[in-house]
Structures are given as structure tokens and as C-alpha cells.
Amino acid sequence: MQSEAIVHIVDDDKAIRDSLTLLMKSVGFESKSYDSAEMYLNEADLYAPGCLIADIRMRGISGLELQQLLNDKGIKMPVIIITGHGDVPVAVQAMKAGAIDFLEKPYDNEVLVTRIKQCLSEASKSQDKSRIIDEAKTYLSRLTPREREVMNLLVAGKHNKVIAKELSISVRTAEAHRAKVMKKLHAESLSDIVRLALVV
Amino acid sequence: MVTSNIKLLLIESDQDGESDICAALLHVAPTQFAITHTECLSDAIELINDNPFDVVLFDIAVAENEGLDAISQLRSINPSLPYIVLSNDDNEDMALEAVKFGAQDYLNKSKATGQVLIRVVRYAIERKRSEENLQTSKDGAQQLLEYADEGIYSVDVEGNCTFINPSGIRMLGYDDESELLGKHIHTLIHHTRTDGSPCQENECHVYASTRIGKIFHVDDEVLWRADGSSFPVEYRSAPTRVNGVINGSVVTFSDITHRKQVESDLKAAHDDLEQRVKERTRHLEKVNQLLEIEIEHRIKAQDILDKEREFISALLDTVGALVCVLDDEGKIVLFNRACEEVTGYAYDEVIGKFVWDLFIIDEEIIPIKQVISDLQSGQFPSRYENYWLTKSGERRLVVWSNTVLRNEDGKVQNVIGTGIDITEKRKIEEKEKQRVLELAHVSRLSTMGEMATQIAHELNQPLSAITTYSDACLYMLKSNSQETTDIVSALNGIKLQAHRSGDIIRGLRNFVKKGELQKSTTDINSLIHAVLNLATSEIKNNKIDITFSLDDELPLVVTERILIEQVVLNLVRNAIDAMTENGSMARELHVQTALNNEQIIEVKIMDTGPGLKPDQIENIFNTFVTTKKNGIGMGLPISRTIIEAHGGTLMAEYGRKTGASFVFTLPLDREE
Numbered sequence: 001m002q003s004e005a006i007v008h009i010v011d012d013d014k015a016i017r018d019s020l021t022l023l024m025k026s027v028g029f030e031s032k033s034y035d036s037a038e039m040y041l042n043e044a045d046l047y048a049p050g051c052l053i054a055d056i057r058m059r060g061i062s063g064l065e066l067q068q069l070l071n072d073k074g075i076k077m078p079v080i081i082i083t084g085h086g087d088v089p090v091a092v093q094a095m096k097a098g099a100i101d102f103l104e105k106p107y108d109n110e111v112l113v114t115r116i117k118q119c120l121s122e123a124s125k126s127q128d129k130s131r132i133i134d135e136a137k138t139y140l141s142r143l144t145p146r147e148r149e150v151m152n153l154l155v156a157g158k159h160n161k162v163i164a165k166e167l168s169i170s171v172r173t174a175e176a177h178r179a180k181v182m183k184k185l186h187a188e189s190l191s192d193i194v195r196l197a198l199v200v
Numbered sequence: 201m202v203t204s205n206i207k208l209l210l211i212e213s214d215q216d217g218e219s220d221i222c223a224a225l226l227h228v229a230p231t232q233f234a235i236t237h238t239e240c241l242s243d244a245i246e247l248i249n250d251n252p253f254d255v256v257l258f259d260i261a262v263a264e265n266e267g268l269d270a271i272s273q274l275r276s277i278n279p280s281l282p283y284i285v286l287s288n289d290d291n292e293d294m295a296l297e298a299v300k301f302g303a304q305d306y307l308n309k310s311k312a313t314g315q316v317l318i319r320v321v322r323y324a325i326e327r328k329r330s331e332e333n334l335q336t337s338k339d340g341a342q343q344l345l346e347y348a349d350e351g352i353y354s355v356d357v358e359g360n361c362t363f364i365n366p367s368g369i370r371m372l373g374y375d376d377e378s379e380l381l382g383k384h385i386h387t388l389i390h391h392t393r394t395d396g397s398p399c400q401e402n403e404c405h406v407y408a409s410t411r412i413g414k415i416f417h418v419d420d421e422v423l424w425r426a427d428g429s430s431f432p433v434e435y436r437s438a439p440t441r442v443n444g445v446i447n448g449s450v451v452t453f454s455d456i457t458h459r460k461q462v463e464s465d466l467k468a469a470h471d472d473l474e475q476r477v478k479e480r481t482r483h484l485e486k487v488n489q490l491l492e493i494e495i496e497h498r499i500k501a502q503d504i505l506d507k508e509r510e511f512i513s514a515l516l517d518t519v520g521a522l523v524c525v526l527d528d529e530g531k532i533v534l535f536n537r538a539c540e541e542v543t544g545y546a547y548d549e550v551i552g553k554f555v556w557d558l559f560i561i562d563e564e565i566i567p568i569k570q571v572i573s574d575l576q577s578g579q580f581p582s583r584y585e586n587y588w589l590t591k592s593g594e595r596r597l598v599v600w601s602n603t604v605l606r607n608e609d610g611k612v613q614n615v616i617g618t619g620i621d622i623t624e625k626r627k628i629e630e631k632e633k634q635r636v637l638e639l640a641h642v643s644r645l646s647t648m649g650e651m652a653t654q655i656a657h658e659l660n661q662p663l664s665a666i667t668t669y670s671d672a673c674l675y676m677l678k679s680n681s682q683e684t685t686d687i688v689s690a691l692n693g694i695k696l697q698a699h700r701s702g703d704i705i706r707g708l709r710n711f712v713k714k715g716e717l718q719k720s721t722t723d724i725n726s727l728i729h730a731v732l733n734l735a736t737s738e739i740k741n742n743k744i745d746i747t748f749s750l751d752d753e754l755p756l757v758v759t760e761r762i763l764i765e766q767v768v769l770n771l772v773r774n775a776i777d778a779m780t781e782n783g784s785m786a787r788e789l790h791v792q793t794a795l796n797n798e799q800i801i802e803v804k805i806m807d808t809g810p811g812l813k814p815d816q817i818e819n820i821f822n823t824f825v826t827t828k829k830n831g832i833g834m835g836l837p838i839s840r841t842i843i844e845a846h847g848g849t850l851m852a853e854y855g856r857k858t859g860a861s862f863v864f865t866l867p868l869d870r871e872e
Contacts, residue, residue, distance in 0.1 A: 016661065023668050
């Protein structure tokens, strides 16, 4: 673990910033927090090693826009997006734009810490992308066509009710499919499914 | 036979002759005479001085040489005493002479027989007495003329003055009678009349008296004084006669200046009095006339009053309003038909009774009594609502308007209460209100449904922070770090965020709470902030800028707080929707509060959305009219109903630059 690597926290909610700062400290990460994307862009060393945790909804520049800005500038800063409940379509967009992960509030801090570790470790940088792809393909191949449809709709941010309606099945059936998808993909959350789906 | 005893003094020196005279007298009339005899003149003087004699017989011979002087001497002693001189043949001439000196008679002794003597004595006495009488009468007349206050003058047939008395001279302003006597007196004192015209002699009453022998009495002419001045005079002229032939006239006159003055004063006084009486009479006539008019008016007024009374009485019984009049003790003095109908009591049952003994519910009796006892202080509520008990014990809600009647001293005499039974109306109002409340509640629930996602997001913030703080704590505890500062800090964070979550949930729960609403004094500015907290997520997520211009001095206003919150939230969410659905570039929500005319609070919520078309300005408040893709058109009608129930208005206007503006008002003093 490199001591100079810094976790940048960008959120306009003070409580979120404070709690994340304490969390980073408790697991031994160096961190800095900013109450807006503008402040981050102005104050942070964008080229130094580190990673970025950004709320997707903020006054001024949003998390998504910030990610885009960094991409445009060619800055390879690993980004973890935090979203509110039900913001899946936006999160998917973030993943497509290269985010490492997106976490729904209230997020699992263990997952967060793991992701940050991945971002900061040399291993993640040199991770064999093909291995991940293979793994993902293996998981996905286990899905039935119907389960595949359900998964696609989930990744599109659709709720169970909507999925049921679009597939002309009952909500209960949709829920059952969803549970199977989660199990087959070893996914603990929607974001796991999205990540797998996007990799392929 | 009555005889006067004549006291006679005989003065005779003839010693033997005594007997002749005395004897002669006594012989003829022995009882008629009381004779005193003396021979000496000096004795005679003493006797005359001391005794009242009726007659003296004096023998001239006693006087000897003194003769006539003796007679004068005796006479001077008592001039009224008659003296008869006795003589003899030798001195008869001397006796005659004595008569000229005042003796009454003389008598030759030789011829003095008894009868002659007596006659002579008697005549002498009588003559003397006549003389005396005449003299006395003459003296009286003279004195009368001398001392009379009236002026007296006489004229002869020629008109010349023959006499004038001292008063006349003085009145006419002359010094001496010589200035007038023998003068033609008319031209001196009687030439001109009062009015200045000449007084002709042929018109003069004085001369007329002389001419025609009549007495004239005149009091309207003037006499002229020596100095040329005149004075008003009253005179009487009467003819004078000698042996039946008129020889002139005598005039008595008085200066009547004073009398005329008095008369004139009297007349003036009389005239004045007359004038006053006339004026007084005129005044009285006028007063009388006015009184008659007044009486006529009174009769008319009474007539009108009577008609008015009947009219009022009829009116009182036909109006639907309750009319109840109390005296200053709270006793009922008037109770109209509407009162009878509402209460079930008849007029006769309530008159004279205390109002609280029949109609007032228990808990209001004491306050009502207090109001009546404080009546004179003027603290009477002009308008209030209370319950009246009917005869059957039912409660009727009545809204009263009161007036007080004062007597001329300003003391309150009566309270006139005019009431309307609003029992049914209030029930309907309550139902209506309940209906609006239910509708508003449904609307709030629906709003909350719409806002659920946003609110969940809002709630996620503190919850996420809490889990992160908790995990941080766990990591720190696992690592056995001795450092507790961060743990304490994390725990404080947890506590704070838990409260934050609680606040969000409480706000929500209050907003969707149903049932009895409580009126409360509301600070509109803080209400606006509370509502905007509910909408924080929506505002933030839609990247809307909020600006405020709130009046810090805004007074509190009594409202159903939740309903007003609902209105504000509805307007704010409409504004947000308008700006996001349109994809407006500038998204600015402006909230403004102000106090108008010190009595109306005005709240304005402005957006920068697409704004309203002219026809939308009004019909947007109609039910089921909406500009939103997913709207049902209930929010604004409900909001308007709520605001109107608070006595205010809710209007749509054009915004400042772009967009729409919604304004609602809340009056501070609201008529219930």
C-alpha cells in the first residue's frame, strides 16, 4: 500500500464527508474531503496516486459531470460513485464512463473499503481484465434467457413492477427471477449485477 | 228774659252827679249793667287794663286840660273797647271832636235820659263790634291776598291792572307792583300763546270775563315773565261787580310748570308703560303663536311616533333576527317573536326575569353577570357568540351584536342584543370544513406519495452517515487503538444523524397527520423554511437556486398551520415541476413575504419556468385543470379553498422576468 495514495471524498453533505473521513482513518487510508466538485478540482492534486469517492447529486458540478471532466482531461483517477436509492440508470452511465463501482446509499462500508483497496493497489492497476471478463462470461452463461432479460431490465434501472409488466409476467415471478439472477451471478447487490453486465 | 250783663266803666268826676247817670241806667234796666265808677283817669287806665269792660262812659270833664289826648290814651289801652264821651253844654264841641279821635259816640249829660243812655250805650257797643268784625274781615282778605301761593290780579274794564298780589309779582318776575299797576297787563304778560302764536285781546278769557260776565277756567296757556321767559299757567278769571255793574275782572293763577312736568312725566311713564304692555302683548302673541305651532308639531310628532312604534313593533315581530333588550341589571325588557320561536318561551314568561336565569349555560353565567355589573364602565362586547338554552333544554348557538342605550347623563340604561341563530349554519360550516380537511389530507398523502422517492433519498443521507460512523467505530475498536477521540467524534456523529433522521420523519408525520387541526399563532417565515426543508431533496436534485426576501418584522398570524404548510409546499412543488419539466436553464425559486397595510400578510412564490398563458391565470384554479404531464389538477383548488377559509386570497400572476408567480394573503384580523 502506498503511503502517498489519497482518498478524495467529494460530497455536499457534511455528515457523509465527516463519517467517510473517519472511516478512512479507521482503516488507515489518507483522505481529503471537499464539499463540491469545484473545490476538488481547485485543491486536489489530480495527478497524484489516489482515488475519488463522489456523490452523484450535488449542487453545481455533479459526480457524473466530474467524472466526465476528468476523462476529458485524460486523468486516470479511479472513481467510485455514490448514489441515492433508485438512481440505477445514472449509475449505469457512470460505470460506462469508467467508474470503478457505484454504491447505493446506505452503502456497505466493507464493500467500499474493499473497492478503495482495489483502486489503490498495484494489483488492480495491472489486473488481468480478460480474467474478469472470463469470470463474468462464466457467470452470465448460467442464466436462462428469461433470467437474462430480467437482468438487462435490472441493469436498465427498472423496478420489479416495471419488469413484470414489460415481460408480461407477475411481479412475484419477476422477483423470483431476480433472486435467481443474484444467486447465479454471486451478486450481493444490484451494483454487482450491473458491474458484471457491463464488463462483458 | 235773657239779659247780657253789660260791664260798664263810668269815668265821672261830678261827686253828686254819680247818681244821675248811674241812677238813670239802673232805673231803666236795673239788671243789665254792672257799673264800675271812677273819678280819676289814672284809676280808669288801671281798671281797663285789668278788667274786660264792654263799654266805657267817659266824662270829658275828667280829662280837664288833657281832653282829647286822654281819649287817645284810653283807646290805645284797648282799641276795641267802645268809648262814649259824656259832655255838658259847655264842652259839646270837644265831645264832637273826641268822636273823630275814635270815640263811638257822645252824649250831652243834660239830655241823657235813661232810655237814650241805654240806646247810646247799646249802639256804641254794637257799632264797635261791627267795626271790629269788618276790620277783622278786611284784614283776613288782605292777608289772603298777601300770602296766597296763587298769583292774583285784577283789571278794570279798560284792561288795566288795578291790583296784583306779591305772589303774582314774584311769579311774573317783577320787583314791585308799580311796574304793573295801571298798565295794560295783557300786553305785558299774556301776549303770546304756548305755540308761539299771538294771543289777541278779543280772544283773552280775562277780558271775556269782563265783557260777558262769565267765569273762565284755563290751563293750557302761558304767561310771560318780565325777563321774556314764559311758564305754563292755570288761571281762573271772574268778573267783579259794583252795585251789579261789572267793573273788571279778577284773575287767580298758578305756575303749573311742575304740574305740567309731572303730567308730562306721568304721560311719558304712561306711554312707556303702554308701549311695554304693547310690546309684551306682541311678544306674548308671538309666543302663543309659536306654542300653537309647537303643539301642532308635537301632535304630529306623537302621531308619527305612534305609527313608528307600531311599525317597529311589527318589524320586531316579523324579523328573523332575535331581538332581546335588557335593562342595566340584566333583566329582560323586550323579547321579540323570533326569540319566542327559538327559545320556546312566551313573552310573558321572560319579561322582568334575569337573562341568566333562563337562557345562559352554567359556565357562562358568571362572565355574563360580570359584564352586566361592569356595564357602566362601557366594557360591553359589541359582538360575541354564545349558547342559549331553550325551554326544552336544547342548546342554540347565537351570534349577538350589541348596542347600549344611554340616558342623557350618559349612563347605560339598556343593552340591545340582536342575534342570529347560527346553530344549523355552524353545523354546515363544520361539515364543510371537515370535508375540506379530509380533502386536504388526501391531497397531502398524495403529495407525500409523489415525494416518497425524494424523501427516501433525504432520509438516506443521515442513515448512510450513521452506518459509516458505526463501521469506522468498529474498525477502530478492532484495531485496538488507544485513540478514543475519533470514536467519540464518530458516536457524536451517529447521535446527530439519528436526530436528523428523526426530524425528517417527524416533519413527514406531522404533515400527513389527520384529524382535529389546532389553530395556532404562526410565524410564516419559519413555516416557509420548514416546508422548504421537506422539499430540500427535490430542490437540490433539480439544481434549483432558492432566494428569499422575507420580512423579518412579520407579525404572527393565527392559522391552521399544517394547511398553510400544505399550500406553500404545493406552490413550491408546482414551481419546481414547472422549471424541471420545461428544462429551463436558469432555475430560480424566489420566496417573498411582506406585510401590506399593517394587516395583511402576503406570500409570493415565483419561479423561472415557462409561466402561464392569460387564460390559465384564472382557470388554473379549476379542479382537474393542470399543466403537468402527470398532474391531476387538485393541488391549486385545494390550496385556494384553504387560503379562502383563512380569509385570504390565492392568485396567479406573471412572474418577474419569466415564469409564474403565485401570491396568497392572510389577514391578521379575521372575522369568524
